[in-house]
Amino acid sequence: MTGATDLVLLLGLLAAVAVLAFAIVTVLLLGERRRSHARIEQLLADQARELSDARRDSLQRSRSSLKGQIAEQMAPLLPGFRYLPADARFVGDPIDYLIFNGYTGVRDAGADDAALEIVFLEVKQGGSVLSPFQKSIARSVEEGRVRFELLRIGDDGALETQVWKPRQARDRG
Numbered sequence: 446m447t448g449a450t451d452l453v454l455l456l457g458l459l460a461a462v463a464v465l466a467f468a469i470v471t472v473l474l475l476g477e478r479r480r481s482h483a484r485i486e487q488l489l490a491d492q493a494r495e496l497s498d499a500r501r502d503s504l505q506r507s508r509s510s511l512k513g514q515i516a517e518q519m520a521p522l523l524p525g526f527r528y529l530p531a532d533a534r535f536v537g538d539p540i541d542y543l544i545f546n547g548y549t550g551v552r553d554a555g556a557d558d559a560a561l562e563i564v565f566l567e568v569k570q571g572g573s574v575l576s577p578f579q580k581s582i583a584r585s586v587e588e589g590r591v592r593f594e595l596l597r598i599g600d601d602g603a604l605e606t607q608v609w610k611p612r613q614a615r616d617r618g
Contacts, residue, residue, distance in 0.1 A: 532545045
């Protein structure tokens with residue numbers, strides 16, 4: 446019977462070890478689950494905070510952009526604007542205005558059209574700077590790479606582009 450008793454004791458011991466191992470694994474898994482759950486909760490809280498920050502930042506940028514757009518549209522009406530508002534034409538992009546300085550005098554008072562000046566005007570608020578493309582436009586104007594073209598649309602819908610030249614230049618050329 447000692448063999449049978451030893452076997453029962455051995456099986457009991459193995460069962461106790463198995464139960465103990467199961468308990469240890471269960472405790473470890475529960476601990477890991479709690480840590481994972483806490484990590485997930487932390488990630489969700491971080492995500493919510495970052496989303497809130499992103500919304501606040503987006504709203505602030507949107508407000509700033511809207512203020513800039515309003516300032517661009519209102520510029521001709523502000524004190525200190527050096528041109529007649531009637532001579533300003535809002536373009537918006539890539540530059541804000543084309544100013545036909547003297548246009549009102551030429552149109553309404555018959556002033557000499559030699560007094561007419563075309564000005565490319567960009568409105569910036571605060572410390573804003575010209576974009577690289579706006580700088581390219583400014584260089585093109587400064588270097589005289591500007592012309593006036595006339596696009597004619599024929600009865601058949603065909604397009605013909607002509608570079609306009611004053612009558613004297615056409616007569617000489």
